[in-house]
Amino acid sequence: MNCTEIYPLIHAYADGELDLVRSLEVERHIKSCAGCTAKWDSLRSLQSKLQNSKLVYRAPDSLRKKIKQMAGGEARETRRSDLQWIWRWLAAGATAFAVVTLLLRPVGISEHEQLMAEAVGSHVRSLMQSHLTDVASSDQHTVKPWFDGKLDFAPAVKDFAEQGYPLVGGRLDYLGGHDVAALVYRRNKHVINVFVWPAKGETVKPDTEIRQGYVIINRDMNGMRYCIVSDLNEKELGDLVDMMGK
Amino acid sequence: MSVNDPQAEFERIVLPHLDAAYNLARWLAGNDHDAEDITQDACVRALRFVGGFRGGNSRSWLLTIVRNTAFTWLKKNRPQAIVSIDDDELAEIEDKVASDSALRSADKEVLRAALADLPLEFREALVLRELEGLSYKEIAEVAEVPVGTVMSRLARARRLLQEHLNRKERS
Numbered sequence: 001m002n003c004t005e006i007y008p009l010i011h012a013y014a015d016g017e018l019d020l021v022r023s024l025e026v027e028r029h030i031k032s033c034a035g036c037t038a039k040w041d042s043l044r045s046l047q048s049k050l051q052n053s054k055l056v057y058r059a060p061d062s063l064r065k066k067i068k069q070m071a072g073g074e075a076r077e078t079r080r081s082d083l084q085w086i087w088r089w090l091a092a093g094a095t096a097f098a099v100v101t102l103l104l105r106p107v108g109i110s111e112h113e114q115l116m117a118e119a120v121g122s123h124v125r126s127l128m129q130s131h132l133t134d135v136a137s138s139d140q141h142t143v144k145p146w147f148d149g150k151l152d153f154a155p156a157v158k159d160f161a162e163q164g165y166p167l168v169g170g171r172l173d174y175l176g177g178h179d180v181a182a183l184v185y186r187r188n189k190h191v192i193n194v195f196v197w198p199a200k201g202e203t204v205k206p207d208t209e210i211r212q213g214y215v216i217i218n219r220d221m222n223g224m225r226y227c228i229v230s231d232l233n234e235k236e237l238g239d240l241v242d243m244m245g246k
Numbered sequence: 247m248s249v250n251d252p253q254a255e256f257e258r259i260v261l262p263h264l265d266a267a268y269n270l271a272r273w274l275a276g277n278d279h280d281a282e283d284i285t286q287d288a289c290v291r292a293l294r295f296v297g298g299f300r301g302g303n304s305r306s307w308l309l310t311i312v313r314n315t316a317f318t319w320l321k322k323n324r325p326q327a328i329v330s331i332d333d334d335e336l337a338e339i340e341d342k343v344a345s346d347s348a349l350r351s352a353d354k355e356v357l358r359a360a361l362a363d364l365p366l367e368f369r370e371a372l373v374l375r376e377l378e379g380l381s382y383k384e385i386a387e388v389a390e391v392p393v394g395t396v397m398s399r400l401a402r403a404r405r406l407l408q409e410h411l412n413r414k415e416r417s
Binding site: 008011012015017042043046047049050051053054055056057058059060063064066067068070071072 | 264273289290357358375376381
């Protein structure tokens with residue numbers, strides 16, 4: 001091989017991309033040719049300079065975190081839509097059950113009964129539509145201002161991610177004839193809807209009840225009426241309520 | 247772990263190569279802010295397509311997505327950065343012997359600036375080869391060109407870089 005033939009191969013040789021036979025030919029030529037030796041040396045020093053000058057950029061931690069969160073959120077959306085048909089059946093069942101209950105009842109149902117039914121209905125709907133939140137954010141400073149101007153009261157918004165109850169977001173909802181704030185939390189795979197509205201003098205006995213398999217906790221805390229609905233167990237749901245009351 | 251769990255797949259296939267993805271985006275975009283946007287966009291796409299990933303080289307797979315995202319972004323936001331290069335010029339290449347002193351004296355920042363100054367396709371080839379250690383075959387996959395083109399681009403990229411450094415030393 002002469003210099004002209006070697007030339008196109010010298011980079012591939014430097015990159016370890018030549019087969020054994022051609023590698024040996026190139027190597028032999030470089031050794032025997034002063035011009036190509038010089039080229040070879042300068043190519044090698046450029047390579048090592050590039051590889052050893054720490055020119056690589058690393059993904060910033062903030063970006064890594066954002067991407068991880070994004071993956072968690074979007075993947076959950078996908079899973080939720082996979083589950084939608086189950087929820088449809090459950091909702092259809094719940095409606096049928098409600099209709100039958102209504103028909104069998106001789107007298108009108110109480111206000112409390114209706115409120116609880118609405119709360120459960122709203123919780124189920126929030127899982128069914130891909131409309132769990134109007135404002136999706138784990139940042140309480142994003143969720144709280146979002147309610148400003150949409151409600152005539154300001155719900156307390158706290159994130160309890162450290163305690164294992166991350167804030168997912170919030171949305172507007174309508175319960176018992178008035179607008180309420182719905183805060184959405186998550187405990188492992190369980191979704192928790194926290195409905196909040198001003199107590200306005202009426203007091204409610206703190207109670208916990210189970211309807212259609214959902215746990216509902218009713219509380220008055222700091223002048224606000226809270227109705228918390230989830231398929232989470234009573235104990236863990238109660239822990240969240242205690243943290244919110246502090 | 248379920249095969250259908252996109253989050254788990256994403257964590258297994260994409261996250262380990264996030265640094266490589268960002269490095270490529272950063273070198274193509276030229277600044278942190280745009281690189282972050284491009285990386286994030288690319289990850290959104292990767293999450294969407296991850297179910298269709300049929301095994302093989304996950305790093306090349308992700309870098310291909312980053313590369314396409316970056317080029318789409320550049321076409322839209324910085325059309326002047328995309329200059330089509332003629333890949334048939336290999337025959338004319340005749341390397342100048344580099345001035346050794348130019349290389350020796352070139353510090354990290356000079357080298358960084360010289361690399362950043364290369365035309366897009368040459369910069370991309372060198373970054374993938376020298377900084378990420380990809381093989382010609384992998385680079386060909388990412389840049390969607392034949393292996394021969396990768397070889398010629400690398401040769402030309404190195405020559406341009408060398409010339410840049412030599413000029414720098416003279417001035």
